[in-house]
Amino acid sequence: MSEVLVDVKGVVLRHGARNVLDHVDLQIGTREIVTLIGPNGAGKSTLVKAILGLERLDQGSIQRRAGLKIGYQPQRFTVNAALPLPVHRLLTLTHRQSRARQIEVLTEVGVEHLIDASVHTLSGGEMQRVLLARALLRDPDLLVLDEPTQNVDVAGTVEIYQIIAALPQKVGCSVLVVSHDLNVVMAATDRVYCLNAHICCSGKPEDVSRSSEYLHMFGPSAAKTLAIYPHAHDHTHGPDGRVAPDHAHHHGHHHG
Amino acid sequence: MDSFILRAIVAGIGVAIVAGPLGCFIIWRRMAYFGDTLSHAALTGIAVGILFGVNATVGILGTGLVVGLLLLALQRQRAVPTDTLLGILSHGALALGLIVVSSMTTVRVDLMGYLFGDILAVTPNDLIWIYGGGAVVLAGLAFIWQPLIALTVHEDIAAAEGIRAPVIRMVFTALIALTVAIAMKIIGVLLVTALLIVPAATARRFAATPEKMAMGAVIVGIVSVVAGLSGSLAWDTPSGPSIVSAAVIAFALVTLAGGFAGTLKRP
Numbered sequence: 370m371s372e373v374l375v376d377v378k379g380v381v382l383r384h385g386a387r388n389v390l391d392h393v394d395l396q397i398g399t400r401e402i403v404t405l406i407g408p409n410g411a412g413k414s415t416l417v418k419a420i421l422g423l424e425r426l427d428q429g430s431i432q433r434r435a436g437l438k439i440g441y442q443p444q445r446f447t448v449n450a451a452l453p454l455p456v457h458r459l460l461t462l463t464h465r466q467s468r469a470r471q472i473e474v475l476t477e478v479g480v481e482h483l484i485d486a487s488v489h490t491l492s493g494g495e496m497q498r499v500l501l502a503r504a505l506l507r508d509p510d511l512l513v514l515d516e517p518t519q520n521v522d523v524a525g526t527v528e529i530y531q532i533i534a535a536l537p538q539k540v541g542c543s544v545l546v547v548s549h550d551l552n553v554v555m556a557a558t559d560r561v562y563c564l565n566a567h568i569c570c571s572g573k574p575e576d577v578s579r580s581s582e583y584l585h586m587f588g589p590s591a592a593k594t595l596a597i598y599p600h601a602h603d604h605t606h607g608p609d610g611r612v613a614p615d616h617a618h619h620h621g622h623h624h625g
Numbered sequence: 626m627d628s629f630i631l632r633a634i635v636a637g638i639g640v641a642i643v644a645g646p647l648g649c650f651i652i653w654r655r656m657a658y659f660g661d662t663l664s665h666a667a668l669t670g671i672a673v674g675i676l677f678g679v680n681a682t683v684g685i686l687g688t689g690l691v692v693g694l695l696l697l698a699l700q701r702q703r704a705v706p707t708d709t710l711l712g713i714l715s716h717g718a719l720a721l722g723l724i725v726v727s728s729m730t731t732v733r734v735d736l737m738g739y740l741f742g743d744i745l746a747v748t749p750n751d752l753i754w755i756y757g758g759g760a761v762v763l764a765g766l767a768f769i770w771q772p773l774i775a776l777t778v779h780e781d782i783a784a785a786e787g788i789r790a791p792v793i794r795m796v797f798t799a800l801i802a803l804t805v806a807i808a809m810k811i812i813g814v815l816l817v818t819a820l821l822i823v824p825a826a827t828a829r830r831f832a833a834t835p836e837k838m839a840m841g842a843v844i845v846g847i848v849s850v851v852a853g854l855s856g857s858l859a860w861d862t863p864s865g866p867s868i869v870s871a872a873v874i875a876f877a878l879v880t881l882a883g884g885f886a887g888t889l890k891r892p
Binding site for chain 2: 418421422423439440441443446448449451452453454455458459462463464487507513
């Protein structure tokens with residue numbers, strides 16, 4: 370991490386008596402991919418909105434580099450059916466761009482044929498790609514993607530994460546990804562933060578997936594989720610075709 | 626043609642031109658009930674105008690702005706949802722307005738005229754209000770058009786990417802208040818919202834972009850005004866309800882035609 374784009378320090382955010390965010394620290398540097406994971410209701414989207422400057426903090430501070438340009442892909446996105454909106458208008462919602470440039474970026478995400486389509490006719494996966502293109506068209510310093518592969522099939526998810534993984538080198542921007550599909554994200558990311566109101570653990574993906582806080586946070590089913598991750602490692606290291614129960618067993622040992 | 630008829634038609638067309646694009650935003654932002662609230666508050670505005678001896682349009686504009694700002698302020702809390710707030714403001718304003726109007730024994734107020742619009746009451750002065758005020762509304766709307774579209778599509782995207790949402794919302798609220806004030810004379814308190822949303826809803830069927838829908842709403846609005854006023858003259862019906870009936874008939878015809886075309890297309 371060379372220069373810090375976003376510096377979250379000791380942020381507390383309350384809804385009533387509940388601490389939605391509890392002393393959260395997080396940094397995003399230049400050309401970094403940072404992944405934010407956590408269970409439902411952990412405050413992931415709230416933290417994202419705080420970073421975007423859309424939430425009032427009860428404590429702590431969030432410093433953004435002066436003039437930081439952010440492209441944002443929200444988790445929920447539906448357009449009122451009464452509003453006729455072609456894709457090219459959605460792309461230029463907050464930022465003018467030439468048609469040639471629009472086609473160029475749509476091509477990068479694989480949906481250039483949709484430029485004149487109505488947004489109301491897009492599938493879930495197509496919409497996610499168009500939204501990614503829209504955020505990219507701002508030439509952002511930081512891309513904030515809240516669950517960018519929701520409603521996308523497995524093949525599409527892999528492809529979208531490949532596109533995202535290439536961005537820091539290709540475009541020079543940093544990426545903050547909120548996710549729950551750990552297996553795919555972890556490969557491409559520089560740093561992972563596990564959030565459950567507070568930051569349970571953070572670090573390189575392989576370290577985080579072994580931490581006991583992480584296991585605790587995701588509850589009993591975490592062992593299962595995690596089993597998939599080392600499993601992938603086993604396949605690359607020793608392709609002797611071990612079966613799943615062995616891994617669960619092995620994992621239990623590790624944890625205990 | 627008598628000059629008062631000509632004045633009414635010119636006034637109605639002016640109102641339709643302003644109501645079209647603004648009505649589109651009211652549909653897109655799901656604010657139909659907000660239009661109702663402002664027009665109900667207009668009755669209080671009329672009463673206040675008479676009490677203080679100012680022009681009714683100024684009174685309506687004033688109360689509209691107060692109610693609009695009150696709503697924006699009240700929306701900051703989360704316990705009471707917006708539709709409930711609107712219900713409280715709308716009926717509160719209507720009740721207050723009716724009490725004030727009925728208690729004014731010294732001044733005779735043409736309540737029916739204010740509630741349903743009065744074709745005979747359009748003065749040259751009203752024309753100045755409609756076209757002057759209308760020009761202000763359209764210029765204001767053109768100025769905030771793109772940010773307001775962004776805000777309408779997704780509040781958080783717009784705010785995250787540098788659009789000052791509170792300012793844009795406040796300007797838009799003021800534009801609706803001004804539109805209600807100038808449309809009142811022609812269409813009446815109870816039916817202002819209809820002139821805003823019915824032509825816009827009709828235009829949705831033909832439009833592929835927001836701008837085309839706004840243009841379509843203007844055209845449908847003008848047709849409705851001319852047809853409605855002609856009917857009003859021919860059958861001596863009140864002008865506001867006649868215009869709204871014409872607009873609703875246009876909507877019904879387009880919807881039926883669309884449904885019929887859909888049936889033909891089906892394999």
